[in-house]
Amino acid sequence: MKKTIKIGIVGYGNLGKGVELAATQCDDIELVAVFSRRELTETQSGVPAVSLDKIAEYQGKIDVMLLCGGSATDLEVQGPLVAQYFNTIDSFDTHAKIPTYFACMDETAKKANTVSIISVGWDPGLFSLNRLLATSVLPNGQDYTFWGKGVSQGHSDAIRRIAGVKNAKQYTIPKEEVVNAIRSGECPAIKGNEVHLRDCYVVAEDDADLTAIEAAIKTMPNYFVGYETIVHFISETEFNEKHTGIPHGGFVFRNGQTSPGTNHVIEFALKLDSNPEFTSSVLVAYARAAYRLKQHGGSGASTVFDIPFAWLSPKSGEELRKELL
Amino acid sequence: MKKTIKIGIVGYGNLGKGVELAATQCDDIELVAVFSRRELTETQSGVPAVSLDKIAEYQGKIDVMLLCGGSATDLEVQGPLVAQYFNTIDSFDTHAKIPTYFACMDETAKKANTVSIISVGWDPGLFSLNRLLATSVLPNGQDYTFWGKGVSQGHSDAIRRIAGVKNAKQYTIPKEEVVNAIRSGECPAIKGNEVHLRDCYVVAEDDADLTAIEAAIKTMPNYFVGYETIVHFISETEFNEKHTGIPHGGFVFRNGQTSPGTNHVIEFALKLDSNPEFTSSVLVAYARAAYRLKQHGGSGASTVFDIPFAWLSPKSGEELRKELL
Numbered sequence: 001m002k003k004t005i006k007i008g009i010v011g012y013g014n015l016g017k018g019v020e021l022a023a024t025q026c027d028d029i030e031l032v033a034v035f036s037r038r039e040l041t042e043t044q045s046g047v048p049a050v051s052l053d054k055i056a057e058y059q060g061k062i063d064v065m066l067l068c069g070g071s072a073t074d075l076e077v078q079g080p081l082v083a084q085y086f087n088t089i090d091s092f093d094t095h096a097k098i099p100t101y102f103a104c105m106d107e108t109a110k111k112a113n114t115v116s117i118i119s120v121g122w123d124p125g126l127f128s129l130n131r132l133l134a135t136s137v138l139p140n141g142q143d144y145t146f147w148g149k150g151v152s153q154g155h156s157d158a159i160r161r162i163a164g165v166k167n168a169k170q171y172t173i174p175k176e177e178v179v180n181a182i183r184s185g186e187c188p189a190i191k192g193n194e195v196h197l198r199d200c201y202v203v204a205e206d207d208a209d210l211t212a213i214e215a216a217i218k219t220m221p222n223y224f225v226g227y228e229t230i231v232h233f234i235s236e237t238e239f240n241e242k243h244t245g246i247p248h249g250g251f252v253f254r255n256g257q258t259s260p261g262t263n264h265v266i267e268f269a270l271k272l273d274s275n276p277e278f279t280s281s282v283l284v285a286y287a288r289a290a291y292r293l294k295q296h297g298g299s300g301a302s303t304v305f306d307i308p309f310a311w312l313s314p315k316s317g318e319e320l321r322k323e324l325l
Numbered sequence: 326m327k328k329t330i331k332i333g334i335v336g337y338g339n340l341g342k343g344v345e346l347a348a349t350q351c352d353d354i355e356l357v358a359v360f361s362r363r364e365l366t367e368t369q370s371g372v373p374a375v376s377l378d379k380i381a382e383y384q385g386k387i388d389v390m391l392l393c394g395g396s397a398t399d400l401e402v403q404g405p406l407v408a409q410y411f412n413t414i415d416s417f418d419t420h421a422k423i424p425t426y427f428a429c430m431d432e433t434a435k436k437a438n439t440v441s442i443i444s445v446g447w448d449p450g451l452f453s454l455n456r457l458l459a460t461s462v463l464p465n466g467q468d469y470t471f472w473g474k475g476v477s478q479g480h481s482d483a484i485r486r487i488a489g490v491k492n493a494k495q496y497t498i499p500k501e502e503v504v505n506a507i508r509s510g511e512c513p514a515i516k517g518n519e520v521h522l523r524d525c526y527v528v529a530e531d532d533a534d535l536t537a538i539e540a541a542i543k544t545m546p547n548y549f550v551g552y553e554t555i556v557h558f559i560s561e562t563e564f565n566e567k568h569t570g571i572p573h574g575g576f577v578f579r580n581g582q583t584s585p586g587t588n589h590v591i592e593f594a595l596k597l598d599s600n601p602e603f604t605s606s607v608l609v610a611y612a613r614a615a616y617r618l619k620q621h622g623g624s625g626a627s628t629v630f631d632i633p634f635a636w637l638s639p640k641s642g643e644e645l646r647k648e649l650l
Contacts, residue, residue: 018583021583021584022583025464025465025583026464095650098646098647098650099643099646099647102646119650124650126458126462126591128649128650129458129634130593131649132634132635132637132638132645132649133451133454133634133637135638135649136610136613136634136637136638137451137603137606137607137610137637138606139350139351140350183596185596249590258343258346258347258350258599258602258603258605258606259346259599259602261598262598262599262602263598264595264596264597264598264599264602264603265594265595265596265597266451266594266595267592267593267594267595267596268455268592268593268594269590269591269592269593269594270589270590270591270592271508271510271589271590271592272589272590273586273587273588273589274583274584274587274589277583277584277587277589278462278583278589280583281462281463281583282462285461285462288461303642303645303646303650304634304650305633305634305635305642305645305646305649305650306633306635306642307633308630308631308632308633309454309457309458309461309629309630310457310630310631312457312458312461312462313457313460313461317628317630317631318424320457320628320630321423321424321427321444321628321630322423322424324453324456324457324460324630325420325423325444325449325453325628325629325630
């Protein structure tokens, strides 16, 4: 297959490195360069590392830029900056700010006659798609989203800031009995803090007060108060052996009725060994869609809701109907 | 909400009745009439029952016709017939014939300047969408589709044709240990007949030879040979109490790797109390999409692969981004 779609990466953290990896699995996609604010001397794949200041020089050489900025703050600045010159994909995930960010990207991209697909990933992203599909098919029903088992970076950071803590990782775990009840068709009224537990693995300093650390975790407002929280103190060796990965996942359910007593359960579930590698793979599939959208005369901002799945695949409509329908 | 989309039903079996029911759950959809080859005196909802011969008289009064013909034979005739006059949705599911049917519907609909979305339902349909999404995101991986627990009408009919059988129902059941292995990330090489079992509930005539019936089932070529088959003889009372529903469902998995040793599992699962009621609900959501596609200047045939999910919902893009992204 010809490498017809040329992409660039903006931001070279976990997500950017994941995109670099994902691109190598796609026969139709060529990674041209990685752009960073930092001085990069080299990349994993050997493509050029370029200063973000020089990105405009790549106009006409790159079809789609994948914005892999590590935080919402990065994207709010880099999104409109890059969309002036290129089609873009990003994983903007600060939910409350999506309408404003969408409006900003839409205006920029329309002016530049580029396309920007925002908030791509698995949540927002694949989970959102499943919420939309399921609620459209079963208008009379109830939605449930569970996250985990997976690492919460924010909660892990919060634990690491406690005095006497050397290292820590927090896993968010959906309670199995609740997930199973919903999977079997029940529609309980639930709250997020009642159905997820917080499982913490902590490496303490040698002289640390373990009781005080445990209390500090469990009473931390916003992060742990109201949640069932379990604290395990482990050795640094065990931590490095078992807790360096960034797994994640979760479940989206809709339980709905089409007539009294006739119930249906729609479930979408992810079990991911690496959150950033999977998210990157979603970004790359949507880079293909951005390329197609532009070819079809699109301009402005859109989301996963606006993209037909046919555009995610390198295959033709004819092949897809024959092989996957 | 204004009932902006006017639909008609062609064919008034389980699926047509399901569409009638599903339409009542949608504030933006108005069912105008039911069309049938048979003499219908009335409908469940009280909308007019009209002879199929008079369908052309409804041009301009109905936006989308939902073709609920009970078999591929119905659709191959009714599809092109109705697409001459109306936008259509159907659940054409004879997989090997999809390319030919698509070409025929595409030609007819393009000539008539209508749109036809074919092969809508859950498989083909929602399952196909998940296969396409998952394979696009994880190009390096393995697909698995399981059907059930659910009623196979074809297998139930086959059992009912055996001498001495009064009534019968066959459930296809995916083997739990295989489903669980795949869900946990394993990628076994499997064959459909090894991973589904066939569970048969049979009401025999009073004087029937049960051993002969059981042997006739288990040795029936194409239907049961090669499958683990369980036969239960039950009373007519028990049959009528427990086995009159038409449940179905299944699972679509993709297990893929983004780097050596980094595995991901994507799962989509359905658990349906009524196969026809659920399928009908999918058809109605796609009727909304056909209406939108036409508004956007579309013409010709398409499939679920070509439809952005935003078009399945009565809500605006702004509402969807705010509420579901």
